[in-house]
Amino acid sequence: MGEIRNCPRCGEFFNYNGVRDICGKCAMAEEEQYEIVYRFLRRRENRAATVERIVEATGVEEDLLHKWVRKGRLQPALFPNLGYPCDQCGHLTTTGKLCSSCQDELKGELRKFEAGQEFREAVKKAEKGTYLSDKR
Structure with missing residues (x-):
């Protein structure tokens, strides 16, 4: 109904x-x-x-x-x-909600974010490493 x-x-x-x-x-x-x-x-x-x-x-x-x-x-x-207008910049697009240039910009930003996240994770792993002491 x-x-x-x-x-x-x-x-x-x-x-x-x-x-x-x-x-x-x-x-x-x-x-x-x-x-x-x-x-x-x-x-x-x-x-x-x-x-x-x-x-x-x-x-x-x-x-x-x-x-x-x-x-x-x-x-x-x-x-x-x-x-129809892109939801972000207003330029005409024919597919999706974003035009191709806004999609490319967003993808680039995501790649930067992911690379930064991978770097932070690598630093954390390096900081948690096992330290050996030479005490006998």
């Missing part, structure tokens, strides 16, 4: 079942906007349109375009200038 929620777009109550995060009326309006965008992008001259150009030509909100790219409804393989 679903739970009752308020639609974040219109404020109406709806039965949330885990599939849609908005009410049925807003979902239908969103689907109509998707059709407008998709018809616009299907034209050969518009396939390389940027997010800003699509917003300007169709009147659809930028957040909706990002949502559709995230969900895979608009595929960057077919429309190369589409993407």
Whole structure:
């Protein structure tokens, strides 16, 4: 059984079942906007349109375009200038939550951290070493 929620777009109550995060009326309006965008992008001259150009030509909100790219409804393989903002820096990305440069930066920081941790462990082991005394 679903739970009752308020639609974040219109404020109406709806039965949330885990599939849609908005009410049925807003979902239908969103689907109509998707059709407008998709018809616009299907034209050969518009396939390389940027997010800003699509917003300007169709009147659809930028957040909706990002949502559709995230969900895979608009595929960057077919429309190369589409993407959604990186959670860290805001540059457009097409996979995951971080762009490739932020991923590389994060991986580098993790490598540094792991190397530092290995060094600290090696120092601890060296300090715990057995000391022999020459007392007889």
